[in-house]
Amino acid sequence: MAESVNIYDAKTGFSRLVARAEAGETITISxxxxxVARLIPAVPDRRERMPGAWRDRVVIADDFDSFTADDEHDWYGA
Incomplete structure (x- = not known):
């Protein structure tokens, strides 16, 4: 269960409460x-990037970088 702290104590001990939330606790402010409010641990917006996670799953065609006259016509119609 979350600990409830009155707003005056929350203001005077804010750094301590943030450290506790950072450690995983949930604190309710009353x-x-x-x-009236809840101080909770922050959750990252996205997972941390793992270089190489798609290795051997993606194949890039040999002609990926080539841009022919036909391609130009298809793209630009000229």
Whole structure:
């Protein structure tokens, strides 16, 4: 269960509360005995990149970099 802290104590001990949230705790902040906010650990927006994760899964055609006159016509119509 999340610990409840009143807003005055949260203001005076904010750094301590952030450190606890960083360690995985959830802290509920209350005003006049009513919960008004929750301090939770941040979750990364995306997974960390792993270079080489697609190795041997993707094949690039030998002619990938070639751009022929037919390609130009198809792209630009001229």
């Amino acid at each position: 005003r006049n005995g009513r919960a």
